[in-house]
Amino acid sequence: MTSKSHIAFTNIGLHGHVLPTLPVARELVARGHRVSYAVPERFAPLVEATGARPVPYRSAWRADDDATKSLTGFTAIVSAMLDEAESALPQLSRAFDADRPDAVVYDVFAYGARVLGLRWGVPTLNFWPFAVPYEGKDNGIAAVYRGLLDDPAAHRLRDRFSRWLAGNGVDMTVADFGLVPEQGIASITRTLQPHADKVDEPRFSFVGPCFGPRGDTAAWAPPAAGRTVLVSLGSTFTNRPDIYRRLVAAFAGSDWHVVLQTGKFVAAEALGPLPDNVEVHEWLPQLDVLAHTDAFVTHAGMGGTVEALSHGVPMLTLPQGADQFFISDRLVELGVARRLHEDELTGGTVRTALEELLARPGLTTRLDRLREEIRASGGASAAADLVEHRLRRGPRHPQT
Numbered sequence: 001m002t003s004k005s006h007i008a009f010t011n012i013g014l015h016g017h018v019l020p021t022l023p024v025a026r027e028l029v030a031r032g033h034r035v036s037y038a039v040p041e042r043f044a045p046l047v048e049a050t051g052a053r054p055v056p057y058r059s060a061w062r063a064d065d066d067a068t069k070s071l072t073g074f075t076a077i078v079s080a081m082l083d084e085a086e087s088a089l090p091q092l093s094r095a096f097d098a099d100r101p102d103a104v105v106y107d108v109f110a111y112g113a114r115v116l117g118l119r120w121g122v123p124t125l126n127f128w129p130f131a132v133p134y135e136g137k138d139n140g141i142a143a144v145y146r147g148l149l150d151d152p153a154a155h156r157l158r159d160r161f162s163r164w165l166a167g168n169g170v171d172m173t174v175a176d177f178g179l180v181p182e183q184g185i186a187s188i189t190r191t192l193q194p195h196a197d198k199v200d201e202p203r204f205s206f207v208g209p210c211f212g213p214r215g216d217t218a219a220w221a222p223p224a225a226g227r228t229v230l231v232s233l234g235s236t237f238t239n240r241p242d243i244y245r246r247l248v249a250a251f252a253g254s255d256w257h258v259v260l261q262t263g264k265f266v267a268a269e270a271l272g273p274l275p276d277n278v279e280v281h282e283w284l285p286q287l288d289v290l291a292h293t294d295a296f297v298t299h300a301g302m303g304g305t306v307e308a309l310s311h312g313v314p315m316l317t318l319p320q321g322a323d324q325f326f327i328s329d330r331l332v333e334l335g336v337a338r339r340l341h342e343d344e345l346t347g348g349t350v351r352t353a354l355e356e357l358l359a360r361p362g363l364t365t366r367l368d369r370l371r372e373e374i375r376a377s378g379g380a381s382a383a384a385d386l387v388e389h390r391l392r393r394g395p396r397h398p399q400t
Contacts, residue, residue: 008101010113023212126181208377
């Protein structure tokens with residue numbers, strides 16, 4: 001019986017991780033469940049809008065600085081996530097010990113939530129907003145967890161991670177803890193997953209993008225006519241006024257209307273005088289903009305990628321860090337993107353690359369297929385089904 005179960009979500013303080021889970025929380029609330037959502041304090045209003053109960057915690061990261069700009073390597077990423085877990089775990093324990101949930105849904109980097117799920121003996125589900133692990137050659141996060149890197153910093157990190165797990169009563173290797181969930185939910189489609197045939201299914205299930213209302217951005221009106229290109233480096237790697245200036249110059253005087261989203265670290269004034277065909281915003285309702293967009297210049301974060309594909313928008317990619325290089329490569333393989341390098345950001349090169357991409361034979365057909373796969377994937381409803389299924393079955397050991 002799953003009606004009126006108490007389900008706890010836990011996440012880290014990054015928009016690209018929080019936003020895909022909000023429609024799932026909203027769906028579970030609509031199905032009659034009581035949902036609590038632990039998240040850094042500044043994200044509490046977004047949670048509250050879903051009908052879930054916010055459980056704010058104090059983050060180890062400062063919201064007003066650009067510390068995330070250093071998260072370009074996977075060792076640095078996992079280290080920062082472990083910092084957050086060490087800080088968040090005692091806060092989460094205090095928040096939930098007197099009101100223990102029946103299941104825990106946690107972000108791939110919300111390590112403390114899995115510790116608590118194991119401690120409480122309740123089902124846990126691991127939410128992946130990007131590609132999941134697969135058998136074969138390791139890269140990125142998997143290589144850090146499995147100790148396959150020669151970097152001494154990575155080995156020190158794994159030793160620290162192992163001590164943290166043991167100190168919290170978790171008898172698992174770092175690799176099993178980080179890569180082998182009871183149930184993994186991936187908010188991408190199977191086509192976007194590299195080497196999908198080597199993924200442990202159904203331990204990992206591809207539910208596709210989870211879209212829903214957000215209410216955290218101002219309204220946006222499309223231009224009356226002409227072609228529109230959206231330029232955005234997402235919500236984390238946004239402190240790049242140099243890139244913005246070069247892209248503004250690249251499109252100046254062209255027939256493209258440029259919608260530039262800068263993020264919180266770069267003010268419009270820092271870009272200097274703007275051409276008439278460029279508008280600048282700190283934050284936009286990106287899905288709404290993409291519905292009226294002919295092309296997207298993007299860092300190739302998975303959130304923006306699936307949003308663009310859901311509207312059939314081709315992409316020029318400028319990966320900045322983390323998994324964005326792998327995502328960019330996958331988009332190029334699928335024939336719906338072209339990767340730019342930062343030394344190519346001149347007017348002629350950018351516009352030529354874009355026109356060549358738009359002129360590719362079969363581009364519209366490929367985009368249509370990916371868009372239809374997204375529409376058929378299930379999204380938030382499919383993710384909620386997996387949560388309810390795990391509630392009925394109960395917890396399982398990572399190796400079963």
